[in-house]
Amino acid sequence: WLGLDGKTVIVTGGASGIGKHVVETLLAAGADVAVVDLNVETGDDLEGAYCVKCNVTDPDSVNEMMSAVKEKFGHVDALVNNAGINLPRLLVDVKGERPEYELDVKTLDKMFAVNVKGLFLCAQAAAREFVKQGHGVILNMSSESGKEGSQGQSAYSATKGACDSFTRSWAKELGKYNVRVVAVAPGIMEATGLRTPAYNEALAYTRGVKPEELSTDYSKVIPLGRDGKLDEVGNLCAFLVSDRASYITGTTINISGGKSRG
Numbered sequence: 001w002l003g004l005d006g007k008t009v010i011v012t013g014g015a016s017g018i019g020k021h022v023v024e025t026l027l028a029a030g031a032d033v034a035v036v037d038l039n040v041e042t043g044d045d046l047e048g049a050y051c052v053k054c055n056v057t058d059p060d061s062v063n064e065m066m067s068a069v070k071e072k073f074g075h076v077d078a079l080v081n082n083a084g085i086n087l088p089r090l091l092v093d094v095k096g097e098r099p100e101y102e103l104d105v106k107t108l109d110k111m112f113a114v115n116v117k118g119l120f121l122c123a124q125a126a127a128r129e130f131v132k133q134g135h136g137v138i139l140n141m142s143s144e145s146g147k148e149g150s151q152g153q154s155a156y157s158a159t160k161g162a163c164d165s166f167t168r169s170w171a172k173e174l175g176k177y178n179v180r181v182v183a184v185a186p187g188i189m190e191a192t193g194l195r196t197p198a199y200n201e202a203l204a205y206t207r208g209v210k211p212e213e214l215s216t217d218y219s220k221v222i223p224l225g226r227d228g229k230l231d232e233v234g235n236l237c238a239f240l241v242s243d244r245a246s247y248i249t250g251t252t253i254n255i256s257g258g259k260s261r262g
């Protein structure tokens, strides 16, 4: 039904978490998939997907990745721009107990390097192909915090605000070439690779709770009363990169069980 047979989709950050589930959904729907990640070796097979090792923050690495995918599949039809990192930090550590959890320039730069510069580099490399061939889809992985903000995650949220803004502008620039640009904003999801013990510890401090107290009573904050499943994001992404979503561009779609307002 999705018509993804014969389509090639690149998924950055596809070796873990949400990206991995997007990869599995696309494979099940018949697409050819390239997993682009720091944590794979080029030529590896990941459940039927072709892997390319790439650091999305490095322009040379991104260009080499695009050449490798074109050589393997001959063409590229969609990019799922999903690689991202999240390092929780407070603007000011008022309690003064954990100065390492106060936002500094190095940490800010790290997050913007992957979530904004990496997003841009991959989008540009893909858009060059899409414009030439007269079709293509760029799907940017945002977060509900891009619109809503998030306690202890201001820099991360700012990167996702940039992601939403890029999405709207790129859609305006590329629509005339039959290239769509959309974003997906997950809310509270089941655990992924991003939620390491270090992440949980930092987030808990920024929220004034213990790590084991982080999970909330979802029924109070999420209308559907539960966290989101990774394959639910996979399903949305597979739909959005398919021609079934042919009139959707320039927007960020919430997937948060009704929690996100914007």
Ligand code: NAD
Binding pocket: 012, 013, 014, 015, 016, 017, 018, 019, 036, 037, 038, 039, 054, 055, 056, 057, 082, 083, 084, 085, 086, 114, 118, 141, 142, 143, 144, 185, 186, 187, 188, 189, 190, 191, 192, 193, 194, 195
């Ligand atoms: P994850 O840590 O499980 O996966 C991220 C993947 O990106 C990893 O495989 C990692 O190796 C790769 N990666 C990181 N830096 C890279 C780089 N420089 N070059 C290439 N690959 C790199 O994380 P996740 O939770 O699945 O997050 C995926 C995306 O979803 C991110 O953009 C994240 O911001 C977004 N998101 C996650 C949640 C959530 O609750 N997990 C919610 C909203 C949005």
